Amino acid sequence: MSANNANYDLLCAARYGRLGDVESALKAGxxxxxxxxxxxVSSTGxxxxxxSMKGHIDVIKLLLHKGASLVKRNKLSYAPLLIAAHEGQTEAVDLLVKHGATLDIKDCFQHTPLMTAYIFNHVDTVKRLIELGARPDLEVDYMSHIAxxxxxxxxxxxxxxxxxxxKLLRCCNPKCGKPGYRKTxxxxxxxxxxxxxxxxxxxxxxxxxxxxxxxxxAYTEEGPHPIDKMESHPSTCPCKQERFKFPKTS
Incomplete structure (x- = not known):
């Protein structure tokens, strides 16, 4: 198996939660x-x-143990914690945060994982993020507007x-979570x-x-906003015909 083929095998195995295939792909380079x-404007992540998007906990544990990046984003600015919150994968959120993922990381819309989980109505994820120490005082007016x-x-x-x-925040060490006032x-x-x-x-x-x-x-993308890039995305772009698609499972 070539390293390039192994890369795609790894992506597909992680997507579908096939732990053994993830291990094989990593061993293959x-x-x-x-x-x-x-x-x-388009990438698989x-x-x-x-x-993290699919909530495959055993795969997440293995990838984190092997040193997978918690901060690398796809072309739409989503890091693993943001996509886990988006999909309501509460156990994945918990695991990522316990391995050091920053609770209040922001996407290109300046939404934190807590805001994202709120927008998509993932009650359990919202509750857990607050317990872990996510700031509940960000964009309060916006959240009320969404409601x-x-x-x-x-x-x-x-x-x-x-x-x-x-008026309390929490210690961001997941093993602590002690509440305290901002100034303390x-x-x-x-x-x-x-x-x-x-x-x-x-x-x-x-x-x-x-x-x-x-x-x-931190989200530091310079130039056009990712959504602006998508709206101005030419219909002639090769990705319209050649975009990578995960194979269907049997």
């Missing part, structure tokens, strides 16, 4: 962070991205409002996105994976 890029426009967001909105009313929690000097109740919690979170994400997971 697959790049763990490979993604297929159709053009400047990495193996970890696809496993009015879209049906059945009342449970999500209630969770967010209850968390916001306490120590902000990470690197990414300024994570907060800790003590130096020990910051060190522990750093060692389990935050060091791989800190300062590397």
């Amino acid at each position: 697959a790049d763990i962070d490979f993604e297929h890029v159709d053009c400047n 990495t193996a970890l991205y696809n496993a 009015k426009r879209l049906a059945d967001r009342s449970n999500c909105l209630k969770l967010v409002e209850e968390a916001r009313m306490t 929690l120590k902000l990470c000097a690197g990414c300024k996105l994570t907060r800790y109740c003590s130096r020990d919690c910051q060190k522990q979170h750093w060692s389990v994976g935050h060091k791989k994400c800190c300062g590397h997971d």
Whole structure:
């Protein structure tokens, strides 16, 4: 098996949750962070991205153990944690955060995982993200606006409002999660996105994976917004005919 074939085998195996095939592809030399890029607006995302989207926990665990990137985004700016929140994969969200994924990472719309889970009405995911330390005070007016426009967001909105009313945030070390007021929690000097109740919690979170994400997971795309790129995407682009498609499973 060539390394290039192994890359595609890895993507497909991660997408469909075939743990043994993921192991085989990695042994055959697959790049763990490979993604297929159709053009400047379309890509598959990495193996970890696809496993996170589908909630394949055993595959996610293996990929994280092997060093898969938590911060690499697809062409529409989604990192693994963002797509897991988008799809309501609560267990995947929990696992990614416990391995150092930044809770308040933002996509090209400036939506955090909490906002994304809220928009798509994933109540359990919203609840877990708040428990893990996601900031509930981001874009409060926007969340209220969404609740009015879209049906059945009342449970999500209630969770967010209850968390916001306490005026408490949580330590971002998943093994702690101690609540505290903003002024008493120590902000990470690197990414300024994570907060800790003590130096020990910051060190522990750093060692389990935050060091791989800190300062590397901000959305910094320059030039046209990804949606603008899509809207101006020419019909003659080769990806219209040749876009990579995951094979159907039997």
